[in-house]
Amino acid sequence: MRDTFAATVNAALDDDPRAAVVLAAISAGMFRRSAVRHPGRVIDLGIREQAMIGVAGGLALTGMRPIVHSYAPFLIERPFEQIKISLAHQDVGAILVSIGASYDASEEGRTHQAPGDVTLLDTLPGWTVHVPGHPDEVRDMLRQAIPGDDRVYLRLSGTTNRAPLPVGPRLNVLRTGSPRSAGVVVAVGPMLDRTLEATADLDVTVAHTTTVRPFDREGLSALTAAAGNADVLLVEPYLRGTSAHEVSEALSDRRHRQRSLGVARDTELRAYGTPAEHARAHGLDTEGIAKAARDFFLV
Numbered sequence: 001m002r003d004t005f006a007a008t009v010n011a012a013l014d015d016d017p018r019a020a021v022v023l024a025a026i027s028a029g030m031f032r033r034s035a036v037r038h039p040g041r042v043i044d045l046g047i048r049e050q051a052m053i054g055v056a057g058g059l060a061l062t063g064m065r066p067i068v069h070s071y072a073p074f075l076i077e078r079p080f081e082q083i084k085i086s087l088a089h090q091d092v093g094a095i096l097v098s099i100g101a102s103y104d105a106s107e108e109g110r111t112h113q114a115p116g117d118v119t120l121l122d123t124l125p126g127w128t129v130h131v132p133g134h135p136d137e138v139r140d141m142l143r144q145a146i147p148g149d150d151r152v153y154l155r156l157s158g159t160t161n162r163a164p165l166p167v168g169p170r171l172n173v174l175r176t177g178s179p180r181s182a183g184v185v186v187a188v189g190p191m192l193d194r195t196l197e198a199t200a201d202l203d204v205t206v207a208h209t210t211t212v213r214p215f216d217r218e219g220l221s222a223l224t225a226a227a228g229n230a231d232v233l234l235v236e237p238y239l240r241g242t243s244a245h246e247v248s249e250a251l252s253d254r255r256h257r258q259r260s261l262g263v264a265r266d267t268e269l270r271a272y273g274t275p276a277e278h279a280r281a282h283g284l285d286t287e288g289i290a291k292a293a294r295d296f297f298l299v
Contacts, residue, residue: 001156002099004135006030008142009067013038018065019146024052026070026099053079056094057086065095065146071105072098072114072155076121088124093149095142097156102238102263103278104158110270115263116239118212121153129153129213131189131237136164137210157237158275159190167210171219175199175206176226182297183231183257184223188212188243191235191284198290202297204233212236212243217250230256233296235289239263240282259296261289 006027012019013034020041021031028044035042041064045051049070056066068075075098076083087094098117099105105112121127128150132138138156144167145152165172171186174196181203187195192208199206205227209216224230232247240262247258263282279285283292 001132001135001138001158001160002027002030004138005069005097005142005154005156008139009146010034012067012142012146013041016065016146018063020059020064020066022052022056022059022066022068024049024070024074026074049074050079050082053082054086057082057090057092060087060092060094060149061090065093065149067095067097067146069097069099071100071112072117073100073112076117076153077114080120083121084124087151088126091126093151095145095152095154097142097154099156101155101157101159103269103275106273106275106278109272118153118155118236119239119242122213122242127151127153127213128211129155130167130211131155132157132167132210133161133189133192133208134164135160137167140164140167141210155189155238157190159237161190161193165192165208165210169211169214169216171207171209171216171223173205173207173223175204177203177205179226179228181205181227181229183229183233184220184227185233185235185293186220186247188234188236191237191289194284194286195235195289198286199293202293204293204297212246215243215246215250217246220247220250221253224251224254224256230254231297232256232258233293234258234260234262235284236260236262237284240265257296259292261292
C-alpha cells in the first residue's frame with residue numbers, strides 16, 4: 001500500500017499543480033525525484049509533526065491540496081491540536097495518509113502504534129475516513145480525493161486482502177445469508193479475508209467497507225432487514241468499538257444486539273512481537289474472529 005501511495009502521489013504532482021506533499025522525514029526518499037521536479041511542492045520539515053500539520057493548513061488556505069504523510073501516531077496523535085485548529089476549525093481540507101496502522105510496526109514498539117487513531121479523529125466533524133484493504137483501493141481513493149477540497153484520512157496497512165473491491169461509501173456484500181440468518185457481519189478494510197474464512201460455516205450476511213466515515217447507516221439498516229435479524233458483528237482493525245455508535249444509530253428504530261471486535265481497550269501489550277502475534281492477542285486472527293462469531297450468533 002505504501003508503494004502504491006507514493007507512485008500515485010508522485011504522478012499527481014506531475015499532473016496537478018495544486019498537489020503538494022508535506023512530510024516529517026518519514027518516506028522522504030520516495031518523493032526525492034518529485035522534489036527535484038517540483039521544488040516547493042514537496043516539503044520535508046524534519047521531525048516536526050505539529051509544524052507539518054500547520055504547514056498543510058497554510059497551504060490549504062492558499063488553494064493548494066496538501067497530502068500529509070507519516071506513521072499514524074505522528075500524523076494523528078502527536079499533532080492532534082493542530083489537526084483540530086489548523087484544519088478542522090479553519091474549515092480547510094487536506095489528505096492525511098498514515099502507515100503503521102494499529103500494530104504493523106510492532107518491531108518499532110509502542111511509539112509507532114496508534115490503534116486509537118480513527119477513534120480520536122472521530123471526535124472532529126467533517127472527516128472522510130478510508131481504510132483500504134488492497135493496494136489498488138489506495139490508488140483509487142487517492143485519485144478520487146486529490147481533486148477535492150475536503151478533509152480525508154487514508155489509513156494504510158501492511159495487511160491486505162487477496163483482491164480489491166469497489167471503493168466508495170456503500171457497503172459491499174460478499175455473502176448473503178438466508179432470510180432467517182443469524183445476522184450481519186461487517187468487516188472493515190483488511191479484515192475481510194479472515195472474516196470470510198472465520199464465518200464460512202455460519203448462516204450470516206457478510207459485508208465489507210473501506211469507508212468508515214461517513215458510515216453507510218442506510219446500507220446496514222437494509223441488510224439487517226433483509227437478513228431478518230438485526231444482530232451485527234463488527235470487525236475493525238483498530239480500537240474495539242470505534243464504530244459501535246454508528247451501528248447503534250443505523251439500527252435505532254429496532255431491537256438489536258451488537259458486538260465489536262478490534263484492538264482491546266483494556267490491554268497494553270508491552271512485548272514487541274510480530275503483527276500476527278498482536279492480531280492473535282486481540283482476537284483479530286481468523287481463529288479469534290471465528291470463536292467470537294460462534295459465541296455471538298449461536299446463542
